[in-house]
Amino acid sequence: MSGPADLIPRTPLLKVANLGAGYGGMPVLHDVSLEVYPAEMVALVGSNGAGKTTLLRALSRMLPCSGSIVLNGHELAGMTPDQAFGLGLVQVPEGRQLFDRMTVQDNLLMGSYRRQDQAAVNRDLDKIYTLFPRLTERRRQLAGSMSGGEQQMCAMARALMAAPVLMMVDEMSLGLAPVVVQQLMEVLAAIQRDGVTVLLVEQDVQLALSGSDRGYVMETGRIVHHGQARDLIDDPAVQQAYLGL
Numbered sequence: 001m002s003g004p005a006d007l008i009p010r011t012p013l014l015k016v017a018n019l020g021a022g023y024g025g026m027p028v029l030h031d032v033s034l035e036v037y038p039a040e041m042v043a044l045v046g047s048n049g050a051g052k053t054t055l056l057r058a059l060s061r062m063l064p065c066s067g068s069i070v071l072n073g074h075e076l077a078g079m080t081p082d083q084a085f086g087l088g089l090v091q092v093p094e095g096r097q098l099f100d101r102m103t104v105q106d107n108l109l110m111g112s113y114r115r116q117d118q119a120a121v122n123r124d125l126d127k128i129y130t131l132f133p134r135l136t137e138r139r140r141q142l143a144g145s146m147s148g149g150e151q152q153m154c155a156m157a158r159a160l161m162a163a164p165v166l167m168m169v170d171e172m173s174l175g176l177a178p179v180v181v182q183q184l185m186e187v188l189a190a191i192q193r194d195g196v197t198v199l200l201v202e203q204d205v206q207l208a209l210s211g212s213d214r215g216y217v218m219e220t221g222r223i224v225h226h227g228q229a230r231d232l233i234d235d236p237a238v239q240q241a242y243l244g245l
Protein backbone atom coordinates (compact mmCIF):
# COMPACT_ATOMS: atom_id res chain seq x y z
CA MET A 1 0.00 0.00 0.00
CA SER A 2 1.40 3.41 -0.89
CA GLY A 3 1.48 6.29 1.59
CA PRO A 4 2.16 10.01 1.37
CA ALA A 5 5.93 9.40 1.50
CA ASP A 6 5.69 7.64 -1.89
CA LEU A 7 4.31 10.82 -3.42
CA ILE A 8 7.38 12.90 -2.51
CA PRO A 9 9.75 12.90 -5.51
CA ARG A 10 13.13 11.58 -4.42
CA THR A 11 16.33 13.22 -5.55
CA PRO A 12 18.96 10.85 -6.90
CA LEU A 13 22.29 10.79 -5.10
CA LEU A 14 23.98 10.01 -8.42
CA LYS A 15 22.51 11.08 -11.73
CA VAL A 16 24.40 10.12 -14.87
CA ALA A 17 23.00 11.57 -18.08
CA ASN A 18 23.98 10.83 -21.69
CA LEU A 19 27.50 9.74 -20.80
CA GLY A 20 29.93 8.93 -23.58
CA ALA A 21 33.55 7.77 -23.20
CA GLY A 22 36.16 5.70 -24.97
CA TYR A 23 39.85 5.09 -25.57
CA GLY A 24 41.99 6.99 -28.07
CA GLY A 25 39.05 8.19 -30.12
CA MET A 26 37.32 4.78 -30.11
CA PRO A 27 33.92 5.17 -28.44
CA VAL A 28 33.03 2.50 -25.85
CA LEU A 29 30.15 4.06 -23.87
CA HIS A 30 27.13 5.39 -25.75
CA ASP A 31 24.55 7.66 -24.18
CA VAL A 32 24.60 5.98 -20.75
CA SER A 33 22.08 7.32 -18.24
CA LEU A 34 21.40 5.95 -14.79
CA GLU A 35 20.35 7.02 -11.32
CA VAL A 36 21.20 5.82 -7.84
CA TYR A 37 19.05 6.96 -4.92
CA PRO A 38 20.26 7.48 -1.34
CA ALA A 39 20.83 4.25 0.64
CA GLU A 40 20.06 2.05 -2.39
CA MET A 41 22.12 -0.87 -3.61
CA VAL A 42 22.13 -0.77 -7.40
CA ALA A 43 23.66 -3.46 -9.59
CA LEU A 44 25.42 -2.62 -12.85
CA VAL A 45 25.78 -5.91 -14.69
CA GLY A 46 26.84 -7.18 -18.09
CA SER A 47 29.17 -9.67 -19.64
CA ASN A 48 32.86 -9.40 -20.35
CA GLY A 49 33.67 -6.25 -22.33
CA ALA A 50 30.22 -4.66 -21.92
CA GLY A 51 31.81 -1.43 -20.66
CA LYS A 52 31.23 -1.63 -16.91
CA THR A 53 34.81 -0.85 -15.91
CA THR A 54 34.96 1.94 -18.50
CA LEU A 55 31.84 3.46 -16.95
CA LEU A 56 33.40 3.26 -13.47
CA ARG A 57 36.57 4.91 -14.79
CA ALA A 58 34.50 7.73 -16.26
CA LEU A 59 32.52 8.16 -13.02
CA SER A 60 35.64 8.28 -10.87
CA ARG A 61 37.11 10.76 -13.39
CA MET A 62 40.00 8.62 -14.54
CA LEU A 63 38.69 8.77 -18.10
CA PRO A 64 37.45 11.87 -19.97
CA CYS A 65 33.77 11.75 -20.88
CA SER A 66 30.94 13.69 -22.45
CA GLY A 67 27.59 14.10 -20.73
CA SER A 68 26.87 14.77 -17.09
CA ILE A 69 27.63 13.08 -13.74
CA VAL A 70 25.94 14.74 -10.78
CA LEU A 71 26.80 13.43 -7.31
CA ASN A 72 24.95 14.93 -4.38
CA GLY A 73 24.30 18.11 -6.35
CA HIS A 74 27.87 18.49 -7.67
CA GLU A 75 28.74 18.16 -11.37
CA LEU A 76 31.73 15.81 -11.55
CA ALA A 77 32.42 15.99 -15.30
CA GLY A 78 35.55 18.12 -15.54
CA MET A 79 36.76 17.26 -12.03
CA THR A 80 39.93 15.32 -11.22
CA PRO A 81 39.75 11.87 -9.56
CA ASP A 82 40.98 13.45 -6.32
CA GLN A 83 38.20 16.07 -6.38
CA ALA A 84 35.57 13.38 -7.00
CA PHE A 85 37.04 11.31 -4.15
CA GLY A 86 36.87 14.38 -1.93
CA LEU A 87 33.12 14.56 -2.60
CA GLY A 88 32.71 10.99 -1.36
CA LEU A 89 32.89 8.97 -4.59
CA VAL A 90 34.92 6.00 -3.43
CA GLN A 91 35.76 2.89 -5.40
CA VAL A 92 36.65 -0.63 -4.28
CA PRO A 93 38.79 -1.53 -7.28
CA GLU A 94 38.77 -4.76 -9.23
CA GLY A 95 41.67 -6.89 -7.95
CA ARG A 96 41.53 -5.15 -4.50
CA GLN A 97 44.79 -3.16 -5.10
CA LEU A 98 45.84 -3.22 -1.46
CA PHE A 99 49.20 -2.08 -0.15
CA ASP A 100 50.47 -5.66 0.17
CA ARG A 101 53.46 -4.90 2.39
CA MET A 102 51.48 -2.82 4.84
CA THR A 103 49.39 -4.21 7.71
CA VAL A 104 45.62 -4.45 7.52
CA GLN A 105 45.29 -1.57 9.98
CA ASP A 106 47.65 0.67 7.98
CA ASN A 107 45.69 -0.13 4.80
CA LEU A 108 42.51 0.93 6.57
CA LEU A 109 44.09 4.14 7.81
CA MET A 110 45.23 4.92 4.25
CA GLY A 111 41.53 5.03 3.34
CA SER A 112 41.02 7.91 5.77
CA TYR A 113 44.04 9.97 4.67
CA ARG A 114 41.96 13.01 3.64
CA ARG A 115 39.87 13.15 6.81
CA GLN A 116 40.66 15.74 9.48
CA ASP A 117 38.42 14.61 12.34
CA GLN A 118 40.60 12.02 14.09
CA ALA A 119 37.90 11.16 16.64
CA ALA A 120 35.47 10.31 13.82
CA VAL A 121 38.18 8.25 12.09
CA ASN A 122 38.75 6.24 15.30
CA ARG A 123 35.01 5.70 15.73
CA ASP A 124 34.74 4.44 12.14
CA LEU A 125 37.73 2.14 12.63
CA ASP A 126 36.00 0.54 15.65
CA LYS A 127 32.75 0.23 13.70
CA ILE A 128 34.51 -1.34 10.73
CA TYR A 129 36.29 -3.89 12.92
CA THR A 130 32.87 -4.84 14.32
CA LEU A 131 31.57 -5.26 10.77
CA PHE A 132 34.60 -7.35 9.73
CA PRO A 133 35.62 -9.43 12.79
CA ARG A 134 38.11 -11.34 10.61
CA LEU A 135 40.02 -8.11 10.01
CA THR A 136 40.18 -7.47 13.76
CA GLU A 137 41.99 -10.79 14.20
CA ARG A 138 44.37 -9.86 11.38
CA ARG A 139 44.88 -6.17 11.97
CA ARG A 140 48.68 -6.59 12.43
CA GLN A 141 49.08 -9.00 9.49
CA LEU A 142 50.51 -7.88 6.14
CA ALA A 143 47.61 -7.41 3.73
CA GLY A 144 49.39 -9.32 0.94
CA SER A 145 49.60 -12.46 3.08
CA MET A 146 45.84 -12.85 3.53
CA SER A 147 43.40 -14.98 1.54
CA GLY A 148 41.55 -13.49 -1.45
CA GLY A 149 38.32 -13.16 0.56
CA GLU A 150 40.10 -11.43 3.43
CA GLN A 151 41.81 -9.07 0.99
CA GLN A 152 38.44 -8.20 -0.54
CA MET A 153 37.11 -7.45 2.98
CA CYS A 154 40.15 -5.25 3.59
CA ALA A 155 39.57 -3.36 0.31
CA MET A 156 35.91 -2.77 1.23
CA ALA A 157 36.85 -1.71 4.76
CA ARG A 158 39.49 0.70 3.39
CA ALA A 159 36.84 2.28 1.15
CA LEU A 160 34.51 2.67 4.15
CA MET A 161 37.30 4.46 6.05
CA ALA A 162 37.02 7.23 3.46
CA ALA A 163 33.43 7.87 4.68
CA PRO A 164 31.94 7.35 1.21
CA VAL A 165 28.81 9.08 -0.03
CA LEU A 166 28.70 6.46 -2.79
CA MET A 167 30.73 3.24 -2.66
CA MET A 168 31.34 1.67 -6.07
CA VAL A 169 32.39 -1.98 -5.83
CA ASP A 170 34.04 -3.43 -8.96
CA GLU A 171 33.91 -7.22 -9.55
CA MET A 172 33.88 -8.14 -5.88
CA SER A 173 33.30 -11.83 -6.60
CA LEU A 174 36.22 -12.30 -8.99
CA GLY A 175 38.25 -15.41 -8.15
CA LEU A 176 36.48 -16.09 -4.85
CA ALA A 177 34.66 -19.22 -3.68
CA PRO A 178 30.83 -18.94 -3.65
CA VAL A 179 30.68 -19.29 0.14
CA VAL A 180 33.10 -16.35 0.56
CA VAL A 181 31.15 -14.27 -1.96
CA GLN A 182 27.97 -14.94 0.00
CA GLN A 183 29.64 -13.66 3.18
CA LEU A 184 30.75 -10.53 1.33
CA MET A 185 27.19 -9.95 0.06
CA GLU A 186 25.96 -10.13 3.67
CA VAL A 187 28.56 -7.54 4.69
CA LEU A 188 27.46 -5.30 1.79
CA ALA A 189 23.85 -5.60 2.98
CA ALA A 190 24.97 -4.52 6.48
CA ILE A 191 26.88 -1.59 4.96
CA GLN A 192 23.76 -0.55 3.08
CA ARG A 193 21.61 -0.86 6.23
CA ASP A 194 24.10 1.50 7.84
CA GLY A 195 23.09 4.11 5.24
CA VAL A 196 25.88 3.79 2.66
CA THR A 197 24.74 3.87 -0.97
CA VAL A 198 26.29 1.10 -3.07
CA LEU A 199 26.84 0.68 -6.82
CA LEU A 200 27.76 -2.97 -7.32
CA VAL A 201 29.45 -3.70 -10.65
CA GLU A 202 29.47 -7.40 -11.46
CA GLN A 203 29.81 -9.95 -14.21
CA ASP A 204 27.89 -12.38 -11.97
CA VAL A 205 24.43 -11.13 -12.89
CA GLN A 206 22.50 -13.50 -10.63
CA LEU A 207 24.59 -12.63 -7.60
CA ALA A 208 24.43 -8.87 -8.09
CA LEU A 209 20.71 -8.69 -8.88
CA SER A 210 19.75 -11.01 -6.02
CA GLY A 211 21.36 -8.65 -3.48
CA SER A 212 20.33 -5.31 -5.01
CA ASP A 213 17.27 -3.07 -5.04
CA ARG A 214 17.52 -2.10 -8.70
CA GLY A 215 19.72 -2.97 -11.62
CA TYR A 216 21.07 -1.81 -14.97
CA VAL A 217 22.18 -4.26 -17.65
CA MET A 218 24.90 -3.12 -20.10
CA GLU A 219 25.69 -4.53 -23.52
CA THR A 220 28.35 -3.10 -25.86
CA GLY A 221 28.50 0.19 -23.98
CA ARG A 222 24.76 0.79 -23.72
CA ILE A 223 22.16 0.27 -20.99
CA VAL A 224 19.77 -2.30 -22.49
CA HIS A 225 17.57 -3.14 -19.47
CA HIS A 226 16.93 -1.47 -16.14
CA GLY A 227 14.41 -1.74 -13.35
CA GLN A 228 13.71 -3.36 -10.01
CA ALA A 229 16.23 -6.17 -9.48
CA ARG A 230 13.41 -8.67 -8.89
CA ASP A 231 11.73 -7.71 -12.18
CA LEU A 232 15.03 -8.07 -14.06
CA ILE A 233 15.58 -11.55 -12.60
CA ASP A 234 12.07 -12.47 -13.85
CA ASP A 235 12.57 -10.85 -17.28
CA PRO A 236 12.78 -13.62 -19.93
CA ALA A 237 15.30 -11.61 -22.01
CA VAL A 238 17.62 -11.23 -18.99
CA GLN A 239 17.09 -14.85 -17.98
CA GLN A 240 17.99 -16.10 -21.44
CA ALA A 241 21.02 -13.87 -21.95
CA TYR A 242 22.52 -13.88 -18.44
CA LEU A 243 20.94 -16.39 -16.10
CA GLY A 244 21.23 -19.51 -18.25
CA LEU A 245 17.48 -20.17 -18.01
Ligand code: ATP
Pocket residue numbers: 023028046047048049050051052053054055203
Ligand atom coordinates in the same frame (compact mmCIF):
# COMPACT_ATOMS: atom_id res chain seq x y z
P1 ATP B 1 35.25 -6.87 -17.80
O1 ATP B 1 34.25 -7.38 -16.85
O2 ATP B 1 35.89 -7.92 -18.64
O3 ATP B 1 36.25 -5.92 -17.19
P2 ATP B 1 33.75 -4.62 -18.70
O4 ATP B 1 32.27 -4.71 -18.87
O5 ATP B 1 34.25 -3.96 -17.49
O6 ATP B 1 34.39 -6.05 -18.86
P3 ATP B 1 35.43 -2.80 -20.12
O7 ATP B 1 36.68 -3.28 -19.45
O8 ATP B 1 34.90 -1.48 -19.75
O9 ATP B 1 34.28 -3.89 -20.00
O10 ATP B 1 35.70 -2.83 -21.71
C1 ATP B 1 34.77 -2.29 -22.65
C2 ATP B 1 35.46 -2.20 -24.01
O11 ATP B 1 36.51 -1.24 -23.93
C3 ATP B 1 36.08 -3.51 -24.47
O12 ATP B 1 35.83 -3.63 -25.86
C4 ATP B 1 37.55 -3.32 -24.20
O13 ATP B 1 38.32 -4.04 -25.12
C5 ATP B 1 37.73 -1.82 -24.35
N1 ATP B 1 38.81 -1.32 -23.49
C6 ATP B 1 38.86 -1.45 -22.15
N2 ATP B 1 39.98 -0.84 -21.67
C7 ATP B 1 40.64 -0.34 -22.74
C8 ATP B 1 41.85 0.39 -22.93
N3 ATP B 1 42.62 0.76 -21.88
N4 ATP B 1 42.21 0.75 -24.17
C9 ATP B 1 41.44 0.42 -25.24
N5 ATP B 1 40.27 -0.28 -25.14
C10 ATP B 1 39.89 -0.65 -23.92
